[in-house]
Amino acid sequence: MSDTTGSESKSTMTVLQEVPSPLIPEDTHVITVLINHPPGASGYPPHRLPGGPGFGYMIDGEMLFELEGQAPRVLRAGDAFWGPGGDVIHYQDANNRTDVPCSFVLTLFCLPGQPMLEPVTEEELEERKGLRVNS
Structure with missing residues (x-):
């Protein structure tokens, strides 16, 4: 007979990340997407999140994640992460x-009529290279 009185039989809630209240523009709507990158994929080119912040959770694999002003870091399955919206460049x-592939769920704030991701030009990357942290 198995013991069902232990903690394994109870629902739990674990805080994975806590972010100070971000600025969220009016008329914003929220979308949640599942992103899958095959083995070795470079991911999306440098971009911004014009509608506001994005909040993510790694499902499988490992992602090399880099935001402007922060050193690149590796996120693994089970890690929560976020990136600010607006002017900050999301590099990797x-x-x-x-x-192995990697996959993550991303919840984004989006403005009507604007793309989810806004690509950054090569010229702007060159202009802002001093804001990128090299590790």
Whole structure:
């Protein structure tokens, strides 16, 4: 007979991340997307989130994640993360592994009529290279 009185039989809630209240523009709507990168994929090119912040959770694999002003870091399955919206450049969301895919859920604030992600030009990347942290 198995013991069902232990903690494994109870629902739990664990805070994975807490972010100070971000500025959210009026008329914003919220979308949640599932992103899958195959092994070795470079992810999306440098971009911004024009509608506001994005909040994510790693499901599988590892992602090399880099935001303007922060050193690149590896996120693994089970890690929560976020990136500010507005002017901050999101440099990398690459699959850090060449042998397995990675996937994550991302909840984004979006403004009507604007794209989810706004690409950054090569010229602007050059102008702002001093804001990028090299590790």
